[in-house]
Amino acid sequence: MVELSRIQHWIFDLDNTLYSxxxxxxxxxxxxxxxxxxxxxxxxxxxxxxxxxxYLAEYGTSLSGLMAVHGMDPAPFLDYVHDVDLSPLTPCPxxxxxxxxxxxxxxIFTNGSKKHAENVGSHLGIFDLFDGVYGIEDxxxxxxxxxxxxxxxxxxxxxxxxxAIMFEDSVRNLEVPKYMGMETVLVTSDEDWGHEPEATRxxxxxxxxxxxxxxxxxxxxxxxxxx
Ligand SMILES: [Mg+2]
Numbered sequence: 001m002v003e004l005s006r007i008q009h010w011i012f013d014l015d016n017t018l019y020s021x022x023x024x025x026x027x028x029x030x031x032x033x034x035x036x037x038x039x040x041x042x043x044x045x046x047x048x049x050x051x052x053x054x055y056l057a058e059y060g061t062s063l064s065g066l067m068a069v070h071g072m073d074p075a076p077f078l079d080y081v082h083d084v085d086l087s088p089l090t091p092c093p094x095x096x097x098x099x100x101x102x103x104x105x106x107x108i109f110t111n112g113s114k115k116h117a118e119n120v121g122s123h124l125g126i127f128d129l130f131d132g133v134y135g136i137e138d139x140x141x142x143x144x145x146x147x148x149x150x151x152x153x154x155x156x157x158x159x160x161x162x163x164a165i166m167f168e169d170s171v172r173n174l175e176v177p178k179y180m181g182m183e184t185v186l187v188t189s190d191e192d193w194g195h196e197p198e199a200t201r202x203x204x205x206x207x208x209x210x211x212x213x214x215x216x217x218x219x220x221x222x223x224x225x226x227x
Contacts, residue, residue: 004226013167111136185215
């Protein structure tokens with residue numbers, strides 16, 4: 001059992017965290033990003049994909065790099081890449097039960113759009129459980145793992161990091177929260193859906209960084225067996 005009685009704020013990443021990275025869902029978004037970049041920069045798909053992954057590694061998200069380097073308008077990009085088939089995601093009553101039972105406030109904090117969080121959260125049958133949702137547009141398109149979006153998020157919702165816990169599938173997105181004083185949980189998956197650069201890849205069970213307090217392949221089980 002993990003001792004979590006001090007926790008009053010429960011902060012969840014969305015993609016590959018509130019649903020399993022093994023669900024073969026996010027790969028749709030990943031591929032749509034490649035197609036959009038290819039069209040926008042007039043590149044063939046292999047070159048577009050190279051840029052996509054380089055920007056992800058360097059800027060935190062591919063979108064952030066496209067905005068910084070090419071001055072791209074984020075809204076059409078987000079609308080396009082998040083227009084995906086939700087059917088691979090199965091609503092999970094266990095997850096709903098586990099999140100419902102948590103004391104205090106619950107939040108979604110995603111590098112995707114707020115609308116994407118609402119679409120996915122509603123499809124999973126859990127969206128109504130959250131007290132606040134932060135999308136990339138709420139942080140002026142500055143993504144995790146940069147420090148400023150976490151600061152803005154905590155200021156907005158009046159969160160004391162010492163009483164907060166954050167759940168993520170990205171190792172690097174937990175470094176700042178830990179530094180701020182949060183408890184950190186990495187939700188792991190065996191699926192390398194995006195063929196990511198090593199530094200940005202969703203963690204396998206064996207990835208270990210000293211800013212991660214807990215690992216779990218199953219968010220519902222972890223929440224239900226911690227107190
Ligand atoms: Mg994620």
